[in-house]
Structure formats: structure tokens, C-alpha cells
Amino acid sequence: MDKRTVNKYMDKKITILGHGEIGSALGKILQNKGFEVYFWDKNPERATQNMALEQMIKASEFVFLCVPSWVLRNALEPVKSFLKPETILVSLAKGMENTGKTMDAVIKEIAPDNFVLMSGPMLAEEISQGMPGFAVLAAPDAVLANKVQDLFKETNIHTETSEGVGSVAFAGVLKNVYALIIGIVSGLGYGDNLKGYLVSKISEEWDYLAEVLSLDKPILRDQAGIGDFIATSFSKYSKNHELGEKLAKGNAGELQSEGLASLPGLISLVSQKTPALPRYLGLLKQVVLDGEPARKVFEF
Structure with missing residues (x-):
């Protein structure tokens, strides 16, 4: 990867909410590609030090939601006021609330429509070892999915896009x-x-x-x-x-x-x-x- 490519990636900043197994694995992949990645977690010891959540979100073009479905709503509430209009949310949660609402419905209630669902066989323990993972990037607008797809080009995460959110x-x-x-x-x-x-x-x-x-x-x-x-x-x-x-x-x-x-x-x-x-x-x-x-x- 030449210096110009690395500099292009360093211009993009990414926040990962939830520094667990999948958040850590994706963060490592994105960091290795040259992106500046911030981590926020309910455990302060696992979060990026000396940086408030507000600073992370306002600086980021992409925010990855690497939290379970049952806490997604609560995780989004403190974030929504810091989101820029162009920021893209990427949800890894694969679940449903007791109301029958899937994660796309929950995100639409709280945040703008700039979101992408990232779903497929991506066992964190495997992709963190460099083994391949596979994801469908589903978004209401194909442009959003394509932007997320660009993040993972030339990595071990193989992606396809879909509008079937x-x-x-x-x-x-x-x-x-x-x-x-x-x-x-x-x-x-x-x-x-x-x-x-x-x-x-x-x-x-x-x-x-x-x-x-x-x-x-x-x-x-x-x-x-x-x-x-x-x-x-x-x-x-x-x-x-x-x-x-x-x-x-x-x-x-x-x-x-x-x-x-x-x-x-x-x-x-x-x-x-x-x-x-x-x-x-x-x-x-x-x-x-x-x-x-x-x-x-x-x-x-």
C-alpha cells in the first residue's frame, strides 16, 4: 500500500461502539488498513483514552454499532445528538425487540436514515485471525452500502450489497x-x-x-x-x-x-x-x- 493510499484512509475516522469481540476484530481490520479508529465501551478501560464520546462521534464519518440488539436502543440515544448529517451508522446487531421491531426499525426511530446493516457469517474469533468473513451490506440507499463496502476492500471481509433491508x-x-x-x-x-x-x-x-x-x-x-x-x-x-x-x-x-x-x-x-x-x-x-x-x- 503506497503512502498516498494510506493518507487517503487516514482522512477517514471511524467510531466503534462496543469494544467486545466483533468490535475489536473489525477495529483491528480497519486500523490495519490505515483508518483512524476510536472505541467506546460501557467499560471505560476498553474505550479510547482521553477522548469523550461526543468528540469521537462528531469526528467520525462512520459509526459501527457493535452492541447486542437488546442494548442498541440505549446505546444510540446518547449518540444521536452528536451525529453529523452525513455520518453513516453500521449496525452489526442481529436481533429483535419484544415488540417485534428489527434493528432497522429501531435505528429509524432514533437516528437519521443513513444506516447500513452488516450481516452474514463473520465469527469474530475467525476474522481476528485473518480468516475470511462474509457480509451483506443492506441499506435503503445503495450509495451508503457502497461507501461501507469501500472500507473493507482488500481485507478478509468479503461483502455484497443489498437494498432488501x-x-x-x-x-x-x-x-x-x-x-x-x-x-x-x-x-x-x-x-x-x-x-x-x-x-x-x-x-x-x-x-x-x-x-x-x-x-x-x-x-x-x-x-x-x-x-x-x-x-x-x-x-x-x-x-x-x-x-x-x-x-x-x-x-x-x-x-x-x-x-x-x-x-x-x-x-x-x-x-x-x-x-x-x-x-x-x-x-x-x-x-x-x-x-x-x-x-x-x-x-x-
């Missing part, structure tokens, strides 16, 4: 919720034959939900949907898989994940659209919300 948001919800199922059957001791069968049946169930919720089936079948679902369901790094295993054994405790947090809102939304829940979403409800034993519910 709502379907990409729902794909992230579905992959996290249904990954709990694969975790549950793993916790119950079932093998890969059943898991392969379940992936195929869950894919069919998503086709049904696409019709019920007016979603784009090709988006659900692509990397932001089934691709991310498989990565999340089978990875040793997946919190949804880990929590599913603990649910199977009845010792989930106070653990939280995007799938668990999104389940009540998804069930409520689907229940408004159809008289009966589809099979596997219904089985998950029996275990997580109704408290029925996983071994009894997931008996094959």
Missing part, C-alpha cells in the same frame, strides 16, 4: 433463533444425521415464514440467512449454540444471546400472521417460554 434484518433474527435448536439437540446428545435433517427442515420452515412475513426468499437462502445460520449453529464460538446446549440440560441460568432475546418478539409477530406456529419455532417455544423439558419436546 427488511429481509436482511429478519434473516439475522431467524438464524440466531433457530441456531438454538441445533444447540439443544447437541446438548441432548444427538448426532450430525439429525442436525443435517433439521437444517433442511428449518430451511423449508423459513420459506413458509418468508411468505407469512412478506420476506425475500433468496435473501433468506443466501449468506445473511442460511449461510450465517450454519456458521452460528455449528461453531464452537457461537453463544446461541452454547446457550442451546445449556437449555437442553436445564442450566441456562442468566445467560443471554441474540436468539434467546429475539424469540418472544418473533413468536408474537408470527402469531399475529398465522393461526399456528410452524413446527420448529413451536417446539422452541415449548422449551424456552413454556418450560417443557427439552428431551421430551425434541424426541426423535
Whole structure:
């Protein structure tokens, strides 16, 4: 990379809200490319020192929201008054509020329409080691997605753009919720034959939900949907898989994940659209919300 290219990148400043695993991994990638990156976190020790949140946001052209869905609204509130009209928000959250609102709807309520959803198989532990990650950049305006795509050119993050914002948001919800199922059957001791069968049946169930919720089936079948679902369901790094295993054994405790947090809102939304829940979403409800034993519910 020549000096002129590095200087071009250094002109762009980026703030990352949430200095956890994914925020740290993306920040490192962007720093290595030459961007000036600031970090803010609820833990002051993980934030950029000697710089207030207001200074970070006002200086930045891009603000990455690397926080869980259940805190996104609260994380955005103190930020919105500092955003410049041209600042682009990039949300990594893949979840749903209990109201049934996906992250694009939450962002629209609080901040300007300059936002991009970044969704796909991007396990932080892998991309931080230089392994490839894959993302769909969904935005109401293709220009916004293209600007974010430019940030990751010549990095290990491979991106595609989409204007199907709502379907990409729902794909992230579905992959996290249904990954709990694969975790549950793993916790119950079932093998890969059943898991392969379940992936195929869950894919069919998503086709049904696409019709019920007016979603784009090709988006659900692509990397932001089934691709991310498989990565999340089978990875040793997946919190949804880990929590599913603990649910199977009845010792989930106070653990939280995007799938668990999104389940009540998804069930409520689907229940408004159809008289009966589809099979596997219904089985998950029996275990997580109704408290029925996983071994009894997931008996094959």
C-alpha cells in the first residue's frame, strides 16, 4: 500500500461502539488498513483514552454499532445528538425487540436514515485471525452500502450489497433463533444425521415464514440467512449454540444471546400472521417460554 493510499484512509475516522469481540476484530481490520479508529465501551478501560464520546462521534464519518440488539436502543440515544448529517451508522446487531421491531426499525426511530446493516457469517474469533468473513451490506440507499463496502476492500471481509433491508434484518433474527435448536439437540446428545435433517427442515420452515412475513426468499437462502445460520449453529464460538446446549440440560441460568432475546418478539409477530406456529419455532417455544423439558419436546 503506497503512502498516498494510506493518507487517503487516514482522512477517514471511524467510531466503534462496543469494544467486545466483533468490535475489536473489525477495529483491528480497519486500523490495519490505515483508518483512524476510536472505541467506546460501557467499560471505560476498553474505550479510547482521553477522548469523550461526543468528540469521537462528531469526528467520525462512520459509526459501527457493535452492541447486542437488546442494548442498541440505549446505546444510540446518547449518540444521536452528536451525529453529523452525513455520518453513516453500521449496525452489526442481529436481533429483535419484544415488540417485534428489527434493528432497522429501531435505528429509524432514533437516528437519521443513513444506516447500513452488516450481516452474514463473520465469527469474530475467525476474522481476528485473518480468516475470511462474509457480509451483506443492506441499506435503503445503495450509495451508503457502497461507501461501507469501500472500507473493507482488500481485507478478509468479503461483502455484497443489498437494498432488501427488511429481509436482511429478519434473516439475522431467524438464524440466531433457530441456531438454538441445533444447540439443544447437541446438548441432548444427538448426532450430525439429525442436525443435517433439521437444517433442511428449518430451511423449508423459513420459506413458509418468508411468505407469512412478506420476506425475500433468496435473501433468506443466501449468506445473511442460511449461510450465517450454519456458521452460528455449528461453531464452537457461537453463544446461541452454547446457550442451546445449556437449555437442553436445564442450566441456562442468566445467560443471554441474540436468539434467546429475539424469540418472544418473533413468536408474537408470527402469531399475529398465522393461526399456528410452524413446527420448529413451536417446539422452541415449548422449551424456552413454556418450560417443557427439552428431551421430551425434541424426541426423535
